[in-house]
Amino acid sequence: MPAEETPHERTFMGWPSRYAPWGRDLPSVRGDIAGLARAIARFEPVVLLARPDEADDARRACGGAVEVLPVPVDDLWLRDTGPTFVRTESGLAGVDTRFNGWGGKQRHPADGKVARRLLEHYGIPRIPAPLVTEGGALEVDGDGTLLATESSIVNDNRNPGRSRAELESGLKAAFGARKVIWFPGVRGADITDSHVDGLVRCTSPGTMLLDRPGPADSEQYHQARAVLTSTTDAAGREPEIVDLPRPDPGAIGRHGEDFFGSYINYYVAGGAVIAPAFGDRAADDRAAGILRELYPGREVVGVRIDHIAEGGGGIHCATQQQPRR
Template sequence: MKGPNRRAWLRFGAAGVLTGAGAVACGPGSDQGGEEKVPAQEADGWRMPPETQQHKRTFMAWPPLDSDWASADLAEDVQRDIAGIAQRTAEFEPVVLLAAPKEVKAAQRACGAGVEVIPVAVDDLWMRDTGPTFVTGPKGLAGVDLHFNGWGGKQEHERDGRVARTVLTREHVPRIDAPLTAEGGSLEVDGQGTLLVTESSLVNPNRNPGMSRDEIEAALKNLVGATKVIWLKGLRGEDITDYHVDSLARFAENGVVLLSSPPRNTPPDVWTRAYDQARSVLKEATDARGRRLELVDLPEPDPTELGSRGADFLGSYANYYVVNDAVIIPRFGDRKADRNAASIIGELHPGREVVPVEIHTVAEGGGGIHCATQQQPEL
């Protein structure tokens, strides 16, 4: 496979790979001014709402023509995928798409009048990770700036490192300056005090050197209003994100977790062991209200049914996105698995239309629909 696949980055590299602490463009405590700022120590009282809460809008980003996608001859293909996600999402709620100033017109033509395109320079499409994580509280709405650093300095992020701050300033939303480095895709909440995370992406010196798991947990609880954190081991160093939870496990409803699972007869490897470890933890876990979790398997597509898809194609149906009155889910090309996933997700999100979208190129890049979107909750 060719392309900037987020699972395979270690094998073939990327043109803009950075290393070491010097890769951090905007670390905790930095301040460029120009926005209303909420000190991290005053973040208490804010909570990250569940994705099922009504949204005011969705933010997305347009992968620019000078990105790593272009070096793999995939720029136009991935832009087509992003336009498709934006168009279907815009049927249910407003969509604001960030695009390089010189690409605004092209992005607008591709997405249509139903999507608002604004001139903001970005490095890539992964708005879940680069954008702010919105929280609500007694004072209304705020956004947590998690200091995106290219997933630990693995990718060029000079522009993406400023996206959270830029969005919050534009929307006149107070900015909470997180005392750690993380990404939105590494946080999964049920809205009732439970936070689900992978240790591999957070307790990691490429993001939070010198911080213990207990220190990171305390900071996360304060930032998102959690009272209980469930830690999955995850998998460090096998993909660019160090295994984000949003491709592994999602809260579907109170006390219910959808768990991505490999197809039958998948030979054991590092990924199946990560699934098994997550299952063993979740089977014994209780949520913030003391309820034992119900696990629902969400089988991934059979690779033999995916045609010419790359060996590292991210076939996770768990990387879906809940919007107002609908759920936007990936369609990979394994008809049986696609139908099964739509049925399972639809049953656990009653009253919402299930909207499948083909995202072959985004998935070749090791990401999904959830990775490409970030919701702003309605107050």
């Protein structure tokens, strides 16, 4: 599985349908998705999946810079529902991670078929994953190291009765990893059971960027830091750990209990890092500065995603890259 910063053929996104659980917030969420798609399209092609009867709405919202592909989808979380791409001896392939609604927490009949339909459309071989997981549960450095949380994979709601050792073998086989670094995570902390892309990211081989929340929400942070300070990656390097602070809750207004106010769920696209912005000017600038240092030569683009974040996700959750062949 290539690192995210390798060149992309395109970015896939999804147009949340009227069947998605957004209720009256759906128009605002769609506005966030359209703005995000246009921001990424400045740097690389974007293909937005939309239900055939909603494709015209998506085209009007996104404009001509974004290609809209009529494919049935339920919601916007393409990181989890789309294929996760890998390079094999025969070329590019897509791993279908067998999305099951994050352990059956929501029904997603169309999203469960997105990976297969997308791969068929582009003529890319499909590899059924030997376990149930999601793209947001996987983070790689491109040099043999894969990061994952036990809470979202070693969990009976995805992989009943299977041990961590068995699932680790499946991850290595499917994604080409030589070493898996496990974080405990927290089951039930959110709908994903604590995906790793909301906790820690590999910015380059040997460097890990760690989400640093406030004192009231620091359990996973301390767990993850303890793991990283006591392990090495696939190449035997002791990870360099960089903290990424969150915005001040008092400076970004009132939000719901599921609001994901973190910068860690950014996306690396073309010559850019597309990062969340929350309206805390000092914190937005500080996060952009950290990302600029870790991704030299790339433009850091802040995008407001307040309505997507109310659903517990972020920019990374809403995107999935296809590497160049």
